[in-house]
Amino acid sequence: MHVLHVVGARPNFMKAAPVYRGLERLAVRQTLVHTGQHYDDRMCTVFFDELGLPKPDVDLGVGSGTHALQTAAVMERFEPVVLGTQPTWVVVYGDVNSTVAAALVCSKLGIRVAHVEAGLRSWDRTMPEEINRLVTDQLADLLLTHSPECEDNLAREGVDRSKVKFVGNTMIDTLVRLLPKAVVSWPDLRRSLGLEDYALVTLHRPSNVDSPDRLALIMAALEQISHSIRVVFPVHPRTRAQLNAQDLIPPVQVTLLEPQGYLAFLSLQAHARVVITDSGGVQEETTYLEVPCLTLRANTERPVTIAEGTNRLLRDDPASIVPAVASVLNDWKPNGRRPALWDGHAGDRIAGLLAVK
Ligand code: UD1
Ligand code: UDP
Secondary structure, X not given: OEEEEEEOOHHHHHXXXXXXXXXXXXXOEEEEEEOOOOOOHHHOHHHHHHHOOOOOOEEXXXXXXXXXXXXXXXXXXXXXXXXXXXXXXXXXXXXXXXXXXXXXXHHXXXXXXXXXXXXXXXXXXXXXXXXXXXXXXXXXXXXXXOOOHHHHHHHHOOOOHHHEEEOOOHHHHHHHHHHHHHHHHHHHHHHHHOOOOEEEEEOOOHHHHOOHHHHHHHXXXXXXXXXXXXXXXXXXXXXXXXXXXHOOOOOOOXXXXXXXXXXXXXXXXXXXXXXXXXXXXXHHHHHHHOOOEEEOOOOOOOOHHHHOOOEEEOOOOHHHHHHHHHHHHHHOOOOOOOOOOOOOOHHHHHHHHHHHO
């Protein structure tokens, strides 16, 4: 038995760590491949340390590029690694370009693929991640889901139900494990940033940040909010590049930060009055933390965070941020619950499935 994991972009690390740990407990041989899709220290190295992932056995070093170039670079560099190591399973995570690239390579080589976070659908094919989800799920041999509607989504696309296992949410496993540590670090972080009440912002979807007009409207909305609450905004590199290109400088009450490490960001989420985001993972983490989340997107592939959690989709219009924040600040009452199997043990369930197959 030999399991090879493929990680590449920021959200992959939180999802992979619990599976790695679960397999380690079962003494299964493992190989960790980092594609290098994300490469800044703040977008990857910091997470290996904080999450206790070992240094990758292989770093493909693909870096940034167009979708085709990045996907092709992962495929070209990953194929010899798979041929050389002949794993029993390759585990891919989420919906980034590295995920679909690795799944494609393995399916042609007859190597079994397990997809963690299978079956999520936004039904919006203008989202690059939706294409990655659709293709990866068609290729995977084992589809590991984190909420019940995912199995029906997959069945509708002809995926045999026997390949689908509802295991829970590995990103939440990482949260459950590290929340106590994050909370301990909070007083220092709070003091260093001078924080009392604040809204936390994270935005990086091309649909929000790549259009200069839309990004300018979002920044104007944040400025308006900042008259009633401090705004803290750790900026993703894609967003930073756009802000710089357009010379969009926010007022002092909107504090732009570098991308944060996992513990600092978790602590910032846990203590925020409200989170404004377009991140997939943040919709889930705020649901678990029972912190109100406003998602600046037309749709979400994570409906459970709305049906059961604290997430709310904003109208697909930056101006809608302002009244939505006011409403949370005035009348928010905790009303969510934690979805089934978001309990800290998904990684062990997955390890158990992989180890016997
Ligand atoms: C990628 C994923 C997205 C995921 C996000 C998580 C795809 C198609 N997109 O989007 O699903 O939500 O990661 O954060 O896979 N850059 C740096 N340093 C880095 C990485 C990127 O400066 O370490 C800059 C580069 O200018 C790059 C841009 O960010 O061109 C975008 O990076 P890329 O990985 O292509 O897409 P993301 O927007 O990060
Ligand atoms: N995150 C982080 N630092 C930040 C912003 C996000 O550690 O400055 C974490 C967040 O807590 C979650 C993950 O990154 O675990 C989500 O990744 P991201 O938003 O980049 O991608 P998505 O989930 O949208 O694919």
